[in-house]
Amino acid sequence: MQKKMIEPAVSGSRNVINAAADVGSVRRVVMTSSIGAVYMDSRRSAGEEVDETCWSDLDHCRDTGNWYCYAKTVAEQAAWELAKERRLDLVVVNPSLVLGPLLQPAVNASTWHVMKYLDGSTRTYANAAQAYAHVHDVADAHARAYETPAAHGRYLCAGRTLHRGKVCRILAALFPGYPVPTSCKGDAGETAEGCRFSSRKLAELGVAVTPASQCLYDTVVSLQDKGLVPFVPATGMP
Known part of the structure; x- marks a missing residue:
């Protein structure tokens, strides 16, 4: 299960970033990640607020067998690393x-x-x-993240729990x-x-x-x- 979820997620992210960078004229990529790359952390207390600065803890994902959150986290991390390397402006939407x-x-x-x-x-x-x-809302978030020059980093798209x-x-x-x-x-x-x-x-x-x-x-x-x-x-x- 973990192999089927992790490898396609990471390779898919890298393929998109590389394809966009290879074109040469692409300046910004808006990627769909997940809230699963944000909240999975055993050190986080119930009811605690999380925002775009938070990341899921890979050890906790692995220990609990949550391979979905693990895959989403490593895929997004791979995208950020490669976008920096390829000098591509990456913006990420993390929906619930x-x-x-x-x-x-x-x-x-x-x-x-x-x-x-x-x-x-x-x-x-x-x-x-x-x-x-x-x-x-998720579609609107992607469009605005693409069209707004000042958009940057990650954007959580989630309502009340x-x-x-x-x-x-x-x-x-x-x-x-x-x-x-x-x-x-x-x-x-x-x-x-x-x-x-x-x-x-x-x-x-x-x-x-x-x-x-x-x-x-x-x-x-x-x-x-x-x-x-x-x-x-x-x-x-x-």
């Missing part, structure tokens, strides 16, 4: 879990995060917390016809907090972060439109 309308006809991992609460396949929600980003229980309660309130879980898995209760992500730097580019309720609403409507879940009327807009 991306929701909203789907372009593709199939369900991806991010969308499955919501769909599993709608189709009855999941009876409980995990004691975990997650931040969400709307796909329109929510417990899975809160996510399910939002879904149930918006679409009460779905069998959304009402109880937390295990006996711990809703104790997980997760990190707080700062998107203040992104706001300086003029990108506003869409509330999670709108992200969830737009995801469900898109799933309905594509026939991936049965149509259930919403009680209203978020």
Whole structure:
């Protein structure tokens, strides 16, 4: 698993940087990284704010078997190192879990995060917390990072961190016809907090972060439109 995730991520980043530098006329590359390259660190306390200066700890990723975050971290680090070597202006957007309308006809991992609460396949929600980003905000962040001359470094694109229980309660309130879980898995209760992500730097580019309720609403409507879940009327807009 780790080989399948790490090698393509690193080689893909290096290939893009080299291709852009070889053209000669390219001055800036905007790369999509992930919040996974930012927050994984055992020394970080629950509820602590993280920003674009933070990096995931590779030893912690390795020890916990989180090869996704490991791959995202080493891929972004490789891109920064090579961009400096090739004298290329690199700007990176680090989104959290991306929701909203789907372009593709199939369900991806991010969308499955919501769909599993709608189709009855999941009876409980995990004691975990997650931040969400709307796909329109992520696209806007990339465009502004490319077009704004003063843009530089990394930009976190993430909304407020929510417990899975809160996510399910939002879904149930918006679409009460779905069998959304009402109880937390295990006996711990809703104790997980997760990190707080700062998107203040992104706001300086003029990108506003869409509330999670709108992200969830737009995801469900898109799933309905594509026939991936049965149509259930919403009680209203978020």
